[in-house]
Amino acid sequence: xxxxxxxxxxxxxxxxxxxxxxxxxxxxxxxxxxxxxxxxxxxxxxxxxxxxxxxxxxxxxxxxxxxxxxxxxxxxxxxxxxxxxxxxxxxxxxxxxxxxxxxxxxxxxxxxxxxxxxxxxxxxxxxxxxxxxxxxxxxxxxxxxxxxxxxxxxxxxxxxxxxxxxxxxxxxxxxxxxxxxxxxxxxxxxxxxxxxxxxxxxxxxxxxxxxxxxxxxxxxxxxxxxxxxxxxxxxxxxxxxxxxxxxxxxxxxxxxxxxxxxxxxxxxxxxxxxxxxxxxxxxxxxxxxxxxxxxxxxxx
Numbered sequence: 001x002x003x004x005x006x007x008x009x010x011x012x013x014x015x016x017x018x019x020x021x022x023x024x025x026x027x028x029x030x031x032x033x034x035x036x037x038x039x040x041x042x043x044x045x046x047x048x049x050x051x052x053x054x055x056x057x058x059x060x061x062x063x064x065x066x067x068x069x070x071x072x073x074x075x076x077x078x079x080x081x082x083x084x085x086x087x088x089x090x091x092x093x094x095x096x097x098x099x100x101x102x103x104x105x106x107x108x109x110x111x112x113x114x115x116x117x118x119x120x121x122x123x124x125x126x127x128x129x130x131x132x133x134x135x136x137x138x139x140x141x142x143x144x145x146x147x148x149x150x151x152x153x154x155x156x157x158x159x160x161x162x163x164x165x166x167x168x169x170x171x172x173x174x175x176x177x178x179x180x181x182x183x184x185x186x187x188x189x190x191x192x193x194x195x196x197x198x199x200x201x202x203x204x205x206x207x208x209x210x211x212x213x214x215x216x217x218x219x220x221x222x223x224x225x226x227x228x229x230x231x232x233x234x235x236x237x238x239x240x241x242x243x244x245x246x247x248x249x250x251x252x253x254x255x256x257x258x259x260x261x262x263x264x265x266x267x268x269x270x271x272x273x274x275x276x277x278x279x280x281x282x283x284x285x286x287x288x289x290x291x292x293x294x295x296x297x298x299x300x
Contacts, residue, residue: 015046020053022263028058030066030217037066044205049081050074057206060216068206069218072190075197075208082157082201092158098124099153099193101185103138104146105129110164120161122154148184153192155200163200167192167210174214231258234270243270246277249286 016024025038033041041052041059048070050057056074059066082094102108107127112120130136130144138145154164172191174180180187187210194208212218231254233240247257264270 028052030061044068060218070206071209072194095156101151122162122164151189151192153196165195
């Protein structure tokens with residue numbers, strides 16, 4: 001194994017403790033993600049230096065396979081690592097990402113222009129118009145410009161050809177998603193930006209935000225919100241009730257309870273959690289939880 005691969009593996013293992021890995025598994029991974037897929041996801045996070053805990057990256061299940069998805073903001077973070085101290089600093093490659101949504105009546109055109117250094121620049125001409133071809137601000141909801149038909153984005157890097165992408169409306173819109181209903185302009189623009197940034201910086205092994213197929217399964221989508229909110233209590237009823245009593249006495253919110261309980265993988269983990277809660281109760285001067293003996297179920 002090469003040193004580079006070893007360093008990536010060590011980085012993935014060192015970045016998060018067991019509790020954080022459990023939190024990542026329960027919040028940004030599809031339900032029932034196998035351990036190997038979770039390990040590969042963490043390797044991808046390490047390779048691209050993206051943080052799943054602030055949703056720079058998450059995962060979806062597509063046709064039974066786990067696929068990392070990088071958020072537009074995560075891709076922007078990658079781009080911003082290539083900036084210098086300013087526009088005059090030639091060490092900075094990344095010169096920005098520009099984008100806009102296009103509506104039916106807009107005037108939109110583009111052409112390639114060769115720079116003096118031989119690289120290609122994409123010249124975009126985009127002017128808001130109404131159905132009569134007259135300039136317009138679009139109205140409060142943009143309707144004077146007609147319905148949304150897509151969005152364009154362009155990334156410029158010093159010494160590189162421009163990278164640009166046009167996201168057509170129909171292949172990307174997810175009508176059942178609440179964000180697409182309430183913020184359609186921002187969503188289609190995000191699709192164009194994600195595609196362009198991913199291509200400009202060769203972010204491989206992932207898909208960009210908005211590129212997920214409509215049937216993708218993800219714990220960050222509404223379709224799986226119920227599954228991801230379940231609390232996996234221990235099978236032993238006595239231990240389960242004592243854990244619940246302790247959480248009630250401490251006044252923990254459901255989200256924190258779910259995170260702590262779902263991080264447990266064995267009866268020993270549940271007992272260790274009960275011990276931690278017992279200590280917290282003692283420090284708070286509350287009634288302690290009695291010791292619990294957990295009887296292992298008979299082997300089938």
